[in-house]
Amino acid sequence: MTAPDSDSVVPAIAVTGLVYAFGQTRAVDGIDLTVPAGKVFGLLGPNGAGKTTAIRAMTTLLKVPPGMISVFGHDVARNRMGVRRLLGYVPQQLSADSGLTGRENVALFARVFDIARRERAERVAEALDIVGLAEVADRMAGTYSGGMVRRLELAQALVSAPRLLILDEPTIGLDPIARTSVWERIDDVRAVTGMTVLVTTHYMDEADQYCDHLALMHQGRIRATGTPESLKQGLAEAWRDAGRDGEPTLEDVFRHFADSELLGDQDGGSFRDVRRSRNTASRVG
Amino acid sequence: MSAVPVTPPPVSADAAPARPRLLYQPAEVRTGWRVLPTRIAAMCAVEIQKLRHDRTELYTRAVQPALWLLIFGETFTRLHAIPTGGLPYLDYLAPGIIAQSAMFIAIFYGIMIIWERDSGVLTKLLVTPTPRAALVAGKAFAAGVKSVIQAVVVVVLAALLGVSLTWNPLKLLGVAAAVVLASAFFSCLSICIAGIVLTRDRLMGIGQAITMPLFFGSNALYPVSLMPGWLRVVSKGNPLSYEVDALRGLLIGTASHLPLDFAVLAGAAVAGIAAASALLGRLAK
Numbered sequence: 001m002t003a004p005d006s007d008s009v010v011p012a013i014a015v016t017g018l019v020y021a022f023g024q025t026r027a028v029d030g031i032d033l034t035v036p037a038g039k040v041f042g043l044l045g046p047n048g049a050g051k052t053t054a055i056r057a058m059t060t061l062l063k064v065p066p067g068m069i070s071v072f073g074h075d076v077a078r079n080r081m082g083v084r085r086l087l088g089y090v091p092q093q094l095s096a097d098s099g100l101t102g103r104e105n106v107a108l109f110a111r112v113f114d115i116a117r118r119e120r121a122e123r124v125a126e127a128l129d130i131v132g133l134a135e136v137a138d139r140m141a142g143t144y145s146g147g148m149v150r151r152l153e154l155a156q157a158l159v160s161a162p163r164l165l166i167l168d169e170p171t172i173g174l175d176p177i178a179r180t181s182v183w184e185r186i187d188d189v190r191a192v193t194g195m196t197v198l199v200t201t202h203y204m205d206e207a208d209q210y211c212d213h214l215a216l217m218h219q220g221r222i223r224a225t226g227t228p229e230s231l232k233q234g235l236a237e238a239w240r241d242a243g244r245d246g247e248p249t250l251e252d253v254f255r256h257f258a259d260s261e262l263l264g265d266q267d268g269g270s271f272r273d274v275r276r277s278r279n280t281a282s283r284v285g
Numbered sequence: 286m287s288a289v290p291v292t293p294p295p296v297s298a299d300a301a302p303a304r305p306r307l308l309y310q311p312a313e314v315r316t317g318w319r320v321l322p323t324r325i326a327a328m329c330a331v332e333i334q335k336l337r338h339d340r341t342e343l344y345t346r347a348v349q350p351a352l353w354l355l356i357f358g359e360t361f362t363r364l365h366a367i368p369t370g371g372l373p374y375l376d377y378l379a380p381g382i383i384a385q386s387a388m389f390i391a392i393f394y395g396i397m398i399i400w401e402r403d404s405g406v407l408t409k410l411l412v413t414p415t416p417r418a419a420l421v422a423g424k425a426f427a428a429g430v431k432s433v434i435q436a437v438v439v440v441v442l443a444a445l446l447g448v449s450l451t452w453n454p455l456k457l458l459g460v461a462a463a464v465v466l467a468s469a470f471f472s473c474l475s476i477c478i479a480g481i482v483l484t485r486d487r488l489m490g491i492g493q494a495i496t497m498p499l500f501f502g503s504n505a506l507y508p509v510s511l512m513p514g515w516l517r518v519v520s521k522g523n524p525l526s527y528e529v530d531a532l533r534g535l536l537i538g539t540a541s542h543l544p545l546d547f548a549v550l551a552g553a554a555v556a557g558i559a560a561a562s563a564l565l566g567r568l569a570k
Contacts, residue, residue, distance in 0.1 A: 059412045061569060081316075081414045089412040095405030099335045111327035112413040114320070115312045126308040140338065156409070161311045192309050 010073045012037045012164050012196035013058060018068045020053050027053040029220030035213070037072070037163075040190070040197040042211035044204075046258045050220040051200040052092065055168050058198070059089050071164060085113070088157030092168040094149045096156075098142030102133050105141050106155045113160035127155040131185050147178030154185055167199045171206065179203070183210050204251040214250075216257045223257040321419050328423030329430045336434060343434065350386040350439045354379065354446055367507050372537065379443040379450070380532035381505030383460075384467065384525055386439055387432035388499065391468040392492050394428045395475030399485050402568045411569050418562040421476060425558055428472035429465030436464045440536075449537075456535045459543075463535070466550035467528040473557025480564030505529045524553045 013035035020028040028050040035041040043051050056062045058069055058076065066077040074082045096105050106124045115123055128137045131151040136144070141152060150170065157165060165186065171179040183206065189195060201207055207214055208228045216224040216231075224231060228250055235248040235256055248256075336343060354375065361367060362374040369377040401407040410420060440460075444450055451457070479488050500506075502516060503525040509517055520526045527546040534541025 061408065061411060081416070084412055084414040087412060089409060091405050091408050093405035093408075095409060097331070097401075097404075097406055099338060100331065101334075101338075104331070104334050108327060108331055109409075109413065111330070112324060112410065112415050113312060114316070114323060114414070119307055119313075123307045123312070126306050130306075130308060153409075158308060161308055163311070189308070192306075 009037050011035055012039075012041075012072060013198065014070045015054070015058070016068055018054065018057060018064065020050075020057055020062060020064065022053075026220050028057070031217070031220070031222045033215055033222060033225075035196060035198055037196050038194045039212040040186075040199065040210055042207040042214045043198065043200045043217060044202075044207055044214055044254060045200075045217035047202075049217040049258070051217055052168055054217070055166060055198070055200060059087060059166055060084055085160075086163045088160065088162030088165040090150075090153045090157050090165075090167045090170055092172065094146055094153070094173070096141040096144065096149045096152050098140065100141055101138050102128060102141050102144065102148075102152050102155075103137040105152055106137075106159050109156040110159045115160065123159055127159040130158065130189060131155045132181070145178075147174050147181065150174060150178070150182055151185065154182065158189055161193065162195065164196045164198065167197065169200055169202065171201065171203060179206065186210075204249065204254055208250045216254065218258045224253070316414075320414070320416070321422060324415050324419040324423040325426045328420075328427040332427040332430050336431065343438065346386065346390065346435055347438045347442065349389070350382045351442055353382045353385070354439075354443060358382075358446070367511070369508070370539065372539070373448075375443075375446060376448045376537055377533070377539075378506065379439075379448045380536050381503075381529050383436050383439045383443075383464070383536075384503075384528045384532055385500050385505055387436050387464050387468050388471050388525055388528075389496060390432050390435055391428045391471035392475050392496050392499075393489075394424070394472035395477075395479030395488050395492075396485055398424065398476050398479050398568065399483070399488060403485075407568060417565050418558060421473065421562045421565060422469075422558050424476065425469035425472050425554065425561070426465065429468040432468035433461050433464050436460070451536055451538065459535045460532055463528050463531040463546065463550060466547070466554045467524055469554040470524050470550065470557040473554070473561040476561040477557070477564050480561065480567045483567065499523060499525050503529060524550060 011034045013033065015031055015033040018028050018031045018033075019026065031050075031054065033054075043054065045051050053062065057064045058071065060076050060080045060083055064077055066075050069076045071083045072086055074086070076083050096102075097108075100108070103124060106127050107120065110120045110124050110127075125134065125137075128134050131154050133148065133151055133155060136148070141149065144152060154170075157167075167186075170186075171182055174182065186197060187210070190197060199211070211228060214224075214226060214228055214231060215222050224234075226234070231253045232248050232250060235253050238256075239246065239248060358375040358378045361378070365374075367374060367377070398407065401410075411417070415423075440450065475488070475492065478491050482488055482491065498519075502519040503523050504520060505525065509520050509526070512520060527549040530541045531543055531546035531550070533539045534543055534546075
């Protein structure tokens with residue numbers, strides 16, 4: 001999906017020199033990033049790369065100085081509420097209020113996004129419908145499976161018709177069918193509204209299949225950006241120069257840029273010798 | 286806000302409804318002064334929905350006040366040990382027990398905030414266009430709603446035991462207002478403690494440690510004139526005393542200081558909301 005006018009519109013997110021430290025640890029160590037409007041943008045990286053910190057800064061959860069992050073032209077430090085009105089956010093943790101029904105969970109978000117009463121019920125019903133929970137909407141959320149809770153969260157995020165949907169590891173811990181289903185719902189809405197999606201994921205197959213643009217983060221910095229194709233192409237050339245054959249997968253690209261930390265995670269030094277194969281679990285950590 | 290890239294819904298064969306979805310249009314935005322009342326309404330609605338789904342807490346929490354009235358109240362009525370100005374002791378005690386049972390609910394409200402933090406629900410609410418003070422005020426008034434429902438149970442209980450209460454609707458409205466304001470203060474106190482100690486167990490411990498001193502250090506069980514000098518000072522600074530004074534004046538018709546009582550309760554609620562909003566950031570990290 002290419003939009004020829006993508007340069008002429010305001011980017012969904014523009015990050016300039018973002019630094020964020022927890023005590024001595026610099027979780028995010030100077031990143032520049034542009035998420036074009038209307039695209040699905042994947043932020044990839046191993047555990048502890050700083051993805052969640054970056055996302056928490058973009059969603060106004062962490063305070064950053066003015067001038068570092070803007071969302072559709074609104075500075076997150078100066079216009080917090082304005083930015084939040086544009087956002088739909090699904091955090092990493094599966095979270096729904098188990099003491100409420102699915103419908104009530106979504107209605108709460110319709111209320112706190114100031115959706116007028118006359119269209120609230122209908123919007124809530126549509127949001128539940130679009131994620132395929134219409135039939136179980138009046139069941140307690142505590143009885144939902146993991147995949148259903150994630151779809152419920154998607155409905156909560158979509159009920160305000162956000163221009164930017166931010167998902168932190170949306171499919172973590174879900175079975176393959178639930179994973180596909182979450183992505184399909186996102187695609188359905190996006191196809192109609194032109195909503196921008198920023199997603200972090202550990203699943204390289206998902207990143208390859210669903211993301212238009214990728215940024216690879218490692219140790220608080222952006223190591224590579226590009227389309228899935230261009231990233232694979234780049235590594236293929238590097239392989240050819242090194243006299244190595246084969247078509248690199250996105251997982252190979254991931255390993256190429258994140259290898260040093262993965263080595264650090266392993267006790268032995270034998271990890272480098274493990275054959276890089278498609279069958280290796282792409283979920284790292 | 287710049288133009289939103291909304292295109293009309295595609296007429297694809299598998300798109301379920303033919304009518305245009307509300308979800309594909311950005312929500313109308315209501316801002317300004319309406320933010321606070323809508324957030325309070327949203328949080329109160331959640332509290333009422335939860336109570337509608339599960340009334341267990343309402344019943345179990347009625348046991349303690351029932352025991353206070355039935356055992357302590359009935360016994361001390363016979364003892365005539367406490368000077369109540371000619372009132373049966375049970376009548377004197379009932380408003381104190383209403384205030385106490387409402388306080389017990391509010392003082393543990395912070396546990397819910399910690400639960401919401403741990404489950405990720407709080408994070409999602411913090412990314413909605415809701416200023417922290419509005420979120421805390423919403424929670425505080427939701428605790429008030431819960432307390433008022435509890436107070437109704439105790440009022441009915443007291444009436445059944447033969448306490449001569451007022452049924453003047455205006456006075457009862459005043460009772461509800463006093464209970465809401467006091468609960469708002471105590472729930473904010475609880476949120477403040479939650480923001481400082483950050484774990485459920487510690488909050489439970491501190492909650493247990495402060496409820497009894499607040500209860501005994503007030504005029505709920507005996508008149509302030511009976512107290513030693515130092516305890517009178519404690520009682521003067523204890524919002525529970527002002528709540529009991531107002532309830533006693535409104536329900537039983539004893540001499541009270543309603544303007545002062547309501548001024549102190551309202552002031553305490555506002556101060557509590559301000560302090561809890563400032564500490565909420567610690568829970569958001």
